[in-house]
Amino acid sequence: MARSEWHTVFALGLTVVLSLVRAEGSHAAEVVDDRTIAYLAQDIVPCITSSSPPRGACIDAAALLAEQTGLPIRVKILPQIRVVREIRLAQRQITIAVPETMISTGSTSVRVIAKIGHLSTYLLPGRHLDPAHIAESAAWKGKTIAVIRGGCPALSGPLKNALAMHVAEASQALKMIQRKRVDGLCINGQALANVIRRPGFSWQDFGPPVVVEQRELWLLASSGITQNVETQLHDASAKLVADGAFRRLLASYMQSMPTPLQLR
Missing domain, CATH: 3.40.190.10 (Periplasmic binding protein-like II)
Structure with missing residues (x-):
């Protein structure tokens, strides 16, 4: 089992606990707060742009959701294929992704919570x-x-x-x-x-x-998320979309790009 490291960062006025797990690791260290939700972050840019210290769109998104819901959120950095596999487990886990990359046809193990933007x-x-x-x-x-x-x-x-x-x-x-x-x-x-x-x-x-x-980005959750927490996450996401927080987050990683053309 790979060594796990715990880091505490301060983002948006809230303490977010991050569990960094190496690609070859299995599960993160034991969670001490039973309200904690694991955010499964794909170890690709822009989700994770730096692992030491941890930075990226997924770190920012986890901080926004934690601040809005008041729930402790632990970020678990994994290879993309591991995120696809683990989001289907019956645990307290969330991720933001294009749904069709995470949900197999007919599957009920992953819940689609809220649309947060486009990729x-x-x-x-x-x-x-x-x-x-x-x-x-x-x-x-x-x-x-x-x-x-x-x-x-x-x-x-x-x-x-x-x-x-x-x-x-x-x-x-x-x-x-x-x-x-x-x-x-x-x-x-x-x-x-x-x-x-x-x-x-x-x-x-x-x-x-x-x-x-363009593909839609959604907040997804494992079946281990309770209905009450799912409602909290849905309402928090709706507010963050309505006030433009998610849009600004995604736009912040597009700075300096020239005006693009459209394929026809």
């Missing part, structure tokens, strides 16, 4: 492509698009005539675009904005980003 998928083209046509799906026929962990459903839809090349990291894909080894990168907008801020990259090195699809 846009972007296509970042190389500067070597004709800018007059990069927003046309037909122009991508035969072009090679880098994909990270299979995260580009558009390759089964409007970009189905493009070729996919699976890469390990977004920074690797950007370097491949710069060297003209691939023609573009398909990735969610927050992750793209995060990686392009790293040394060696700038928006001027690439063509204008293109929105290829």
Whole structure:
């Protein structure tokens, strides 16, 4: 069993307890407050942008929910496949995700609590492509698009005539675009904005980003969440959506991105 570390951070005026579990770990340390809810955070950008100290959209979202509900929330950082598996267990757990990535057909083990926003998928083209046509799906026929962990459903839809090349990291894909080894990168907008801020990259090195699809983000819960807590989470999410808190959170990870084009 991997070593678990407990950290306390102060966010939005509330203490949020974070349990950091390494990828090879099993379960987090024992929870001392029986009201505690585990937030299962996917160890990918923008959900987690830094593990020491822990930062990212999921840390921020957990803090918002904890402040709004008054419930202690423990963040458990796991690989994406572990989140998919563990959210289906009958425990006090929540996550924010695109529902179809977490819920199998006919499953009743995961509850859909509330819609909190949208996640846009972007296509970042190389500067070597004709800018007059990069927003046309037909122009991508035969072009090679880098994909990270299979995260580009558009390759089964409007970009189905493009070729996919699976890469390990977004920074690797950007370097491949710069060297003209691939023609573009398909990735969610927050992750793209995060990686392009790293040394060696700038928006001027690439063509204008293109929105290829939008998917809904929902707060999901395991069946171990009681009806009372589910109601608290639903009402808290509705308020955070209504006052724009979730929208501002997602937008904060998109800073500096140029105005995108829309795929047609």
